Amino acid sequence: MRPDERELDEEIRGHLALSIKERVDRGEHPDEARRAALAEFGYVPAARESMRRVWYGRWFDAGAALALDLRVGLRSLRRAKGLSLAVMTTLALGIGANAAIFSVVRGVLLRPLVNRDEDRLLYIRQSAPTLGAGNMTFSVPEIADLKARVTAIGAFGDFSTIDFTMIGIGEPRVVHAGVVSGSFFQVMGLRAVLGRLLTPEDDGAAAAGAVVLTHRFWSSALASDRSVLGKTVRLGSRTATVVGVLEPSVPYPVDTEIIANVVTSPHHLDATMVTGRTHRMTELFGRLAPGASLTTARAELTAAHAAMRQEHPEASAGRTDVRLTVQPLRDQIVTPARTILLVLLLTAAVVFLVACSNVANLILARSVRREAELTVRAALGASRGALRRTLLAESLVLCGAGAGLGILLARPLVAVVARYASRFSMRATEVTVDASLLWMGAGLAIVASVLLAYIPTLPATDGAAGGTRLTPGGVRITPATNRRLRMFATAQVACSFVLLTGAGMLLAALVSLQTAPPGYHLREVLALDVPLPIESFGPKSLTFFDEAMRRVSALPGVTSVAASNVVPWRDLGKFGPFSFAVEGHTPVDGDEAPHGRLRNVTPGYFATLGVPLVAGRDFTDDDRRGSELVAIVSQGIAERLFPDGDAVNHHIWWTDPVLGDDRRRIVGVVADVNDEAISPGPGLNIYNPLRQVPFGGRLLVRAAGDPYALVPALTRVIREISAEQPVERAATLADVRAEMLTPDRLNALVVSGFAGLALLIAIVGVAGVLAFSVSARTREFGVRLAIGSTPGDLMARVLREGTGMVVVGVVAGTVGGYVLARLAQSFVGDLPLPGALPTVGAAALLVGAAVLAALIPAARASRVDVVQALRSE
Amino acid sequence: MTKPPDDRRLDLLQGTLDMLVLRTLQWGPQHGHGIGNSIRTQSDDLLRVETGSLYPALHRLEKRGWLKSKWAISEANQRAKYYELTAAGKAQLAREQDRWSQLVMAIGRIMLPATAGEE
Numbered sequence: 001m002r003p004d005e006r007e008l009d010e011e012i013r014g015h016l017a018l019s020i021k022e023r024v025d026r027g028e029h030p031d032e033a034r035r036a037a038l039a040e041f042g043y044v045p046a047a048r049e050s051m052r053r054v055w056y057g058r059w060f061d062a063g064a065a066l067a068l069d070l071r072v073g074l075r076s077l078r079r080a081k082g083l084s085l086a087v088m089t090t091l092a093l094g095i096g097a098n099a100a101i102f103s104v105v106r107g108v109l110l111r112p113l114v115n116r117d118e119d120r121l122l123y124i125r126q127s128a129p130t131l132g133a134g135n136m137t138f139s140v141p142e143i144a145d146l147k148a149r150v151t152a153i154g155a156f157g158d159f160s161t162i163d164f165t166m167i168g169i170g171e172p173r174v175v176h177a178g179v180v181s182g183s184f185f186q187v188m189g190l191r192a193v194l195g196r197l198l199t200p201e202d203d204g205a206a207a208a209g210a211v212v213l214t215h216r217f218w219s220s221a222l223a224s225d226r227s228v229l230g231k232t233v234r235l236g237s238r239t240a241t242v243v244g245v246l247e248p249s250v251p252y253p254v255d256t257e258i259i260a261n262v263v264t265s266p267h268h269l270d271a272t273m274v275t276g277r278t279h280r281m282t283e284l285f286g287r288l289a290p291g292a293s294l295t296t297a298r299a300e301l302t303a304a305h306a307a308m309r310q311e312h313p314e315a316s317a318g319r320t321d322v323r324l325t326v327q328p329l330r331d332q333i334v335t336p337a338r339t340i341l342l343v344l345l346l347t348a349a350v351v352f353l354v355a356c357s358n359v360a361n362l363i364l365a366r367s368v369r370r371e372a373e374l375t376v377r378a379a380l381g382a383s384r385g386a387l388r389r390t391l392l393a394e395s396l397v398l399c400g401a402g403a404g405l406g407i408l409l410a411r412p413l414v415a416v417v418a419r420y421a422s423r424f425s426m427r428a429t430e431v432t433v434d435a436s437l438l439w440m441g442a443g444l445a446i447v448a449s450v451l452l453a454y455i456p457t458l459p460a461t462d463g464a465a466g467g468t469r470l471t472p473g474g475v476r477i478t479p480a481t482n483r484r485l486r487m488f489a490t491a492q493v494a495c496s497f498v499l500l501t502g503a504g505m506l507l508a509a510l511v512s513l514q515t516a517p518p519g520y521h522l523r524e525v526l527a528l529d530v531p532l533p534i535e536s537f538g539p540k541s542l543t544f545f546d547e548a549m550r551r552v553s554a555l556p557g558v559t560s561v562a563a564s565n566v567v568p569w570r571d572l573g574k575f576g577p578f579s580f581a582v583e584g585h586t587p588v589d590g591d592e593a594p595h596g597r598l599r600n601v602t603p604g605y606f607a608t609l610g611v612p613l614v615a616g617r618d619f620t621d622d623d624r625r626g627s628e629l630v631a632i633v634s635q636g637i638a639e640r641l642f643p644d645g646d647a648v649n650h651h652i653w654w655t656d657p658v659l660g661d662d663r664r665r666i667v668g669v670v671a672d673v674n675d676e677a678i679s680p681g682p683g684l685n686i687y688n689p690l691r692q693v694p695f696g697g698r699l700l701v702r703a704a705g706d707p708y709a710l711v712p713a714l715t716r717v718i719r720e721i722s723a724e725q726p727v728e729r730a731a732t733l734a735d736v737r738a739e740m741l742t743p744d745r746l747n748a749l750v751v752s753g754f755a756g757l758a759l760l761i762a763i764v765g766v767a768g769v770l771a772f773s774v775s776a777r778t779r780e781f782g783v784r785l786a787i788g789s790t791p792g793d794l795m796a797r798v799l800r801e802g803t804g805m806v807v808v809g810v811v812a813g814t815v816g817g818y819v820l821a822r823l824a825q826s827f828v829g830d831l832p833l834p835g836a837l838p839t840v841g842a843a844a845l846l847v848g849a850a851v852l853a854a855l856i857p858a859a860r861a862s863r864v865d866v867v868q869a870l871r872s873e
Numbered sequence: 874m875t876k877p878p879d880d881r882r883l884d885l886l887q888g889t890l891d892m893l894v895l896r897t898l899q900w901g902p903q904h905g906h907g908i909g910n911s912i913r914t915q916s917d918d919l920l921r922v923e924t925g926s927l928y929p930a931l932h933r934l935e936k937r938g939w940l941k942s943k944w945a946i947s948e949a950n951q952r953a954k955y956y957e958l959t960a961a962g963k964a965q966l967a968r969e970q971d972r973w974s975q976l977v978m979a980i981g982r983i984m985l986p987a988t989a990g991e992e
Contacts (some may be wrong), residue, residue, distance in 0.1 A: 007954075011905065014953035017907035021949040047925045054932040436881070689901065 004235050008051060016041060020288045030045040065148030065386075069393035077397060083366055084398060087224045087359045090761060091402025091448060094355030096409030097348045097754070099440040103410070103577045104417045107342045107431035114249050116189030120288040122153070122333040124301060125325045126280075136322065137280045140273060142308065142315075144371070146284075148306035154289035154298035157187030159281040161254050162265050163531055165724065168233030169242075170221060174531045174726045177211075177235070179268055185212075187287045188249075195219075195229045195244030202261040209264045214247040217257035239515045240264045245346035250334050250427050250707030253283055273629060277315040278656070285329065298326045304637060306608040337425035340747070344417070347499060354758045356448055356766040357488040360455050363395065364488070365772045367455070368481055392453035399452065410437055420750065455484070462795075468518070482773070486805055492762035493809025493850070497842055499755035500811070504838025513741055519673035521610035522734035524559070527567040527608040528699045529728040530597040530718060539625070542694050544721060549602065551699060551717040557710055562605035563690055565598070567836070568675035568733060569699050569740040575599065578656035580686065582666075585641045593655065597676070597684040600693045606632075606670055608702045615639075616648040616668030622687040623667075631664040632687040638669045652686065664688065678740055707732050759849065762809075767853035770802050781864040791862035798861045802854030803847060810843045888976050890922065890930050892973060895939065895958065895966040902957040904947055905931055966980055 016037050022032035041047070077084045112118050124146075126136045137160075138146075147156055159180050166175045182200035190197065193215065202210050209231065213222070222228055231242045240260055262268045272279050288297055307326040309315070327335075367374070382390075388459055414433050421428035530548065532541045545563045552561045565575055576597035601621040606612075614635055622669075623630050631652050638647035651663045673685070692694050703710050708730070715727040731739075738745075774781075781794055897903065897911045908931075909922045934940045939962030947953035958966070 010952060011928070011954045014904065014949070014951050015906045016926075017949040018904070018947055018952045018953065022906075022910075042923065042925045047928060050925060050929045054929050054936060210905050432887060 003760050008048060012041075012044060012047065016716045018108065018304065065389065066393065068811065069390050070397060070661040072390065073394035073397045077394060080366065085266060085403075086764075087362055088402045088405060089400045090359050091445070092350040092357045092409055093757060095403050095406030095441050095444045095448075097344075097414060098352050098444055099407060099408040099437050100413035100417050101344050101348045102342075103433065103437050104421050104428060104442045106436055107347055108337055108421055108425055109334050111447045113333075114190070114247065117287075118189065118330055121187070121326050121329045121811060122286045122294070122305035123290065123329045124284040125327075125332075126288055126305075126322060127325065128322050138282045138284050139277050139315075140282065141275060141277045141283060144269050145280060145308045145311075146301065146304050149307065150300045152289055152298070152300045153286035153294035155183050155187045155287050156182070158282045158286040159184060159253075159286075160268070160286065161256060162267060164258075164260075164264075165726070166233055166235055166258070167227065167724070168231060169686040172279070172655045172724045172726075174728070175257045176254065176266075178254070178256040179262055179265045180259055184259075184285070185246075187285050188281065189287070190249055191247050192227060192244040192249045195243055196244070197246065198259070198261050201328070202263075205263055205269050207261060207263045208868035209238050209261065210236070210243045211258045211260040211264065212243060213234065213258055213530050214251065214256060214635070215243045215246055216255070222256070227805070234342075235264050237266065237776045238264050238315055246428065250333055252329065252426060255426065256532045267440050274854045277312055286326075289864065294326070294328065301326050313584040322697055333427055334425050337421055337428065340424050342423060344421075344733065344750065346500070347751060350495045351501055351761075352444065353756050354492045354761050357399075358449060358761045358768075359448070359492045360452060361485055361488045361769060363452050364455055364481065365389075365768070366484055366650060368772075369778075378756045388453060392449065395452035397450040399445040399449035402448070403441045406444075407437060407441040410441065418635060420746050424744065428455065462479045469567055485769045485772070489762075489765050490809045492758075492792055493846060494805050494813035496758035496762040497810050497813030497846055499751065499758045500842035500845060501839050503748065503752040503755035504752050504842050506744070508838050510741070510744050510748045513744055516678060518678075518733075518737060519611060519671060520733050521702065522737060523607055523732055524702050524704075524707060524715075525733045526701045526703060526710060526730055527570065527733060527736060528701070528711075528714065528730045530699050531697045531726055531728070539694060541696060542625075542691060543691070545602070545696055547701075547721050550627060550697065550700070550720050551720070552699065554713060555710065555713050555717065557704050557713075559592060560604055560608045561702070562608040562700045563602045563693050563696045564698045564700060565690070566675065567602040567700070567729075567736060568609075568673070569678065569736050570729075571698070572676055572732075573647070577653055577684070578659055580654045580656070581654060582641050582653075594637070594684070596684045598632075598654075598693070599675075599685050599687045600617055600695055601687050602690045605687075605700070608700055610673045611673055614669045614671055615645075616666070618668060619687075619689045621691075624691040625694075629662050629692060630667045630689060632668040633666055634685040634687075635672045637668075637684050637686065648759050651842070719805075759846070762846075763853045766802055766805055766850050767856065768855050769805070770798060770857040771860070773801070774798060774861045777861075778864055781861055782866050782868070785864060785866045794864070795858040795862040798858035799851060799854050802850050802858075806847050806850040811844060814839070889973075890926060891934060892966070893920075893922075894927075894930055894934060895962055895969065898940065898956060898962070899966065900933075902943075902955040904953040904955050906947075906953070908956070934962070943972045977991040 016034075019031070019040065019815065020033045023036060028036070053430040070788035088537035113121075122250055124138075126138055127134050127140075128136055131339075132369050138158075143156065143158055150569075154489055157180065159178050161176060163174050164177050165172065166177075180198060180584055182198055185197040186199075192212070195212075197212055197419065198210060201207065218224060218228070228242050229244070232239055233242065246259065267273055273281075286297070288294065302324055309322065376385060402523075411433055411696070414431065414437070417433040418428045421431070434482050463768060532544065550563050550854070552558055565571075578598060579593040580593050601619065603623070606618055615638075616632070619630065620634065633647060634653065638645075642649070642650065647666050647669055652666055653661045653663045655661060675685070700712075701707070701710060711730045714730070716728050718725055784794060785791070893912050894908055897908050897915075903911065905924070905927055909924065909927055910922055912922050931940065931942075935942055935956070937958055940956045941959050942954050944952050944954050945955050
């Protein structure tokens with residue numbers, strides 16, 4: 001029904017042709033006729049527009065008005081290039097950061113897992129928190145007990161990890177593999193993208209070896225090669241067939257490359273595993289039975305667990321506080337990242353607030369300058385609504401552009417934030433840029449533009465106060481506007497103070513971690529994983545390590561070499577804490593039995609790593625299998641259990657059933673080192689000779705020169721002993737430690753970045769308000785100078801104003817800073833936070849920066865020319 | 874907006890343009906230019922319709938369903954849009970005519986009471 005624009009033009013052309021013909025018929029010259037016809041018709045675009053109005057009705061009016069407003073807004077903004085640029089950049093930063101962080105928060109915390117009915121999928125964990133055993137895992141008999149007693153869980157899935165030397169796909173190397181029973185994938189609710197997954201038919205010792213590849217391994221290491229299906233791989237001593245590829249899913253609790261059935265791992269079939277109640281290495285998952293709720297499942301499991309512990313007190317000797325937690329898998333996966341992401345979101349929101357109030361100030365200042373314009377418009381009949389609409393259109397243009405830039409900025413930021421968040425939850429690795437980024441950006445832009453449009457006060461339209469500010473000669477700031485300007489500047493200062501204090505706290509914590517005495521030679525010692533397949537553990541591995549150490553120590557540039565079962569700060573939670581007892585110390589009833597971490601080391605280990613011997617002697621080559629069993633303890637243990645300082649020559653033995661209770665004579669005491677965490681607390685380590693407890697797999701090499709230069713030679717001499725031996729993860733202890741500190745460093749970096757941004761914006765804001773205030777008060781300053789103020793007085797006055805704003809802001813921010821400090825504490829742990837220093841530091845930084853920023857307007861105030869100023873109005 | 878020097882020219886009364894257009898089309902389909910001309914000549918050059926009002930009026934009437942239009946070749950040998958009364962348009966014309974005569978009578982009684990009384 002609606003004629004299109006072309007028809008309209010044709011109709012107009014038809015009219016003109018008729019009109020011209022008529023005149024020519026009357027005898028007019030064609031050119032003259034044409035001119036007259038056009039003149040008679042009137043302004044063509046006007047006619048066109050009034051016809052359009054007929055078609056589109058009210059929408060046309062509103063649309064046309066908005067289009068006009070936008071055009072006018074664009075034009076008037078083009079005249080204020082500096083302002084527009086400042087506003088757009090500020091908003092882009094604020095919106096970009098928020099949109100990016102929100103994308104990650106949504107991807108990690110809010111999106112459901114890919115697993116079928118993921119809300120019914122539970123993760124069950126056994127832990128002993130007071131002993132630092134966050135995850136004890138389960139043993140096979142324990143799982144059987146729970147299965148037998150619980151009905152609210154329809155099916156259990158178990159998952160344990162083991163390292164295999166894998167030959168057949170890619171380079172021969174040690175892979176981290178999951179070993180599962182046939183119910184696992186059913187319980188997890190996962191599907192195969194290729195081939196099939198493992199089923200109950202793959203259970204038992206008689207089944208054929210079968211492995212499923214994880215999607216990440218298949219797509220990255222194997223380039224999504226579909227022909228891998230059906231291939232045979234050698235896993236240690238067994239072989240298995242690749243039967244399928246798992247769909248992309250969050251690997252939890254550990255990321256593995258392959259998942260195999262039980263028959264591939266001889267260890268899973270032997271008696272230790274099957275009947276050993278304390279042989280815990282299995283993770284447990286469960287799927288709620290139909291009709292069962294999380295609460296009932298939790299209650300049943302807790303009761304079953306308590307009953308089981310009652311029946312087998314020997315299985316948790318010395319561990320008084322073993323507990324069972326039951327969580328939906330998704331909560332379990334995302335919980336570690338939750339605090340950090342929420343803090344990050346909060347930080348970004350504060351930055352957005354700072355950005356918005358800064359922009360508000362810019363707009364407010366501009367609206368004061370254009371008060372005359374608005375008054376004229378109002379006087380010419382513009383309604384308040386129309387004026388508001390004009391302002392809204394301008395802020396829409398600004399915020400739209402800001403949001404556009406912000407989204408461009410957010411796209412790469414998402415990847416950065418996701419990589420950062422993936423240190424806390426594996427889920428972040430699957431975060432991608434999606435449309436929510438756009439919605440978030442648009443939403444923020446609309447919020448910002450509506451806020452901004454309502455900031456300037458409109459001139460009164462009733463005429464009562466009209467006619468006031470039309471006088472030429474610069475701007476005047478009303479007290480109300482002045483108050484608003486200051487309020488926004490103060491708010492910015494308060495927000496930045498909060499962020500600065502938070503950043504200060506994190507930095508201080510980081511510094512205290514980084515300067516904590518490491519207890520080792522960090523730069524000279526190179527750590528290598530030389531993992532032996534599990535089947536060659538024991539005496540066979542000793543021969544290998546003896547030979548390897550002999551060859552390595554012969555290499556030029558090697559000062560000394562030692563073998564151990566852990567690399568400090570890298571092999572966390574693998575060997576202990578285990579309970580132990582010493583002769584001459586009876587724990588008081590109800591007291592927690594002492595716990596220590598088992599470290600198997602070769603002679604020369606302490607010298608190589610730089611751990612001083614406090615008493616007694618180091619291990620020697622004679623501390624071997626068959627000779628007297630010995631041990632070395634760390635100073636913390638010696639001091640706690642032998643207050644008289646006579647630890648040496650007393651006996652010590654493990655009471656944890658896993659380790660056997662052989663009595664060992666303490667032959668030495670070494671300085672405390674905490675190789676599990678970088679915090680001042682002592683690590684309670686008990687060292688046994690590797691030759692008596694042959695579980696090793698780590699080489700520590702002290703180099704005279706650059707340790708990394710030794711890596712090729714080290715690899716070569718070890719491969720000379722065994723061609724297929726993996727030599728992996730070579731890194732100096734300094735780098736291992738830095739890696740351990742990375743999350744702390746990233747936290748500090750990210751929050752400092754935000755704080756720096758906020759500081760910059762706030763300082764520019766304060767300086768801007770002062771500059772504006774000075775420029776509007778030229779006359780006042782002139783009068784002051786005329787009646788005897790010195791330029792110095794004026795300068796001091798402006799500086800005082802600036803400092804005043806900052807001081808009020810700091811006071812306002814202190815409350816918020818306190819809250820943030822509590823939050824920061826939750827992710828740096830129980831480290832003592834130097835509270836006063838960062839607070840005072842942040843305040844000093846802000847005041848200092850504000851004084852610097854105020855200097856320019858202050859100098860301008862002091863340079864006011866009296867005569868000029870007084871004549872200016 | 875330059876007004877023609879002709880001071881005999883009358884401004885159209887608000888609301889009467891629609892009626893005049895409908896009336897003009899009573900004689901058959903006509904294009905916009907023709908309608909304008911027709912109003913001018915029939916009013917003895919006293920009424921002139923500005924194109925800026927005529928075309929919006931035509932579109933408005935068409936939108937209300939009182940007119941329909943079709944394209945045809947005009948005497949200037951170019952396509953022109955011809956407007957035509959619909960049945961609804963005819964009914965509307967009748968209503969407007971009634972209203973108009975009532976209005977003229979009412980105004981006549983006020984402006985010329987003597988003549989009105991004589992009748």
